[in-house]
Amino acid sequence: MSGIVEPPVIAVQTIKITRYDYGLSALIPHTSVQYNINCYNDNVYVKTISGLLEGTQYMEWVNDDYLDAFIKAKVQELGIK
Numbered sequence: 208m209s210g211i212v213e214p215p216v217i218a219v220q221t222i223k224i225t226r227y228d229y230g231l232s233a234l235i236p237h238t239s240v241q242y243n244i245n246c247y248n249d250n251v252y253v254k255t256i257s258g259l260l261e262g263t264q265y266m267e268w269v270n271d272d273y274l275d276a277f278i279k280a281k282v283q284e285l286g287i288k
Contacts, residue, residue, distance in 0.1 A: 223248045224285065229278050231268075239265055244278055246285075256281055 224246045233241040244256040258281070260268050267273040 222246075222253045224253060224282060225249055227278070227282050240268060242278065242281075244281060246282060254285070256285070 225248055227244050227246045229242055229244040231240050231242055233239075239259050239261045241257065241259055245252060246254045246256065260277075264277065268277075
């Protein structure tokens with residue numbers, strides 16, 4: 208059996224992120240690199256954040272401090288504002 212929901216219901220899920228790891232891929236020299244951040248609640252995977260570092264961000268990604276701060280900021284953007 209099935210049914211139609213009228214009006215549609217918007218379901219919101221709250222997730223807790225306690226740690227993350229990230230990797231870089233799809234490097235195009237002097238142009239861009241893709242980042243993938245895997246977020247976890249303890250050891251349970253909950254979400255992936257993906258994007259592209261280009262322009263000024265690309266020029267800075269070789270600096271470990273910059274990259275670590277950039278990735279952490281992307282995870283923190285998911286938080287309640």
